[in-house]
């Protein structure tokens with residue numbers, strides 16, 4: 624290890640060997656403190672490195688969904704592939720119906736330091752079914768786009784403190800603003816992926 628000035632530092636291992644250029648122990652100690660600090664802030668910023676991409680993805684979802692849905696022949700929209708399967712129209716309706724609840728969660732994060740959420744169970748308390756209420760497709764698409772744009776306004780005004788907020792949610796081991804935002808994006812795509820499967824995948828290959 625090329626320690627300059629002849630100082631034989633303490634036995635170093637692993638990443639510490641990446642710090643060879645120390646003039647003496649004091650330099651080594653100071654360097655270590657600086658590196659620790661940099662590592663910590665690097666880790667912090669790494670966690671947030673996807674913020675721009677998350678917002679960009681959320682902004683693009685309504686158009687991806689709209690173009691996708693408009694490419695599906697109308698007769699396919701209400702086809703039920705099996706018992707317990709949602710139709711394509713129900714998936715679109717669900718995507719529209721959950722956005723106000725997600726917007727409300729973002730609002731609570733903006734207002735509360737440590738929100739405690741209760742699980743969202745669609746259709747709970749109603750007579751009905753475990754399938755989403757079938758909306759007019761155009762209505763569903765415009766509601767999805769409209770609430771998404773309100774979510775984005777809120778997201779763009781959130782500062783770093785809000786982005787770092789943690790919450791409690793009985794369904795999840797870990798819940799934070801950052802996780803919620805990523806979840807909204809992945810939820811869009813989970814349902815779009817499932818819709819594509821339900822539309823195009825042959826019976827023998829369709830997952831339940």
Ligand code: NI
Nearest residue numbers: 717721810814
């Ligand atoms: Ni869902």
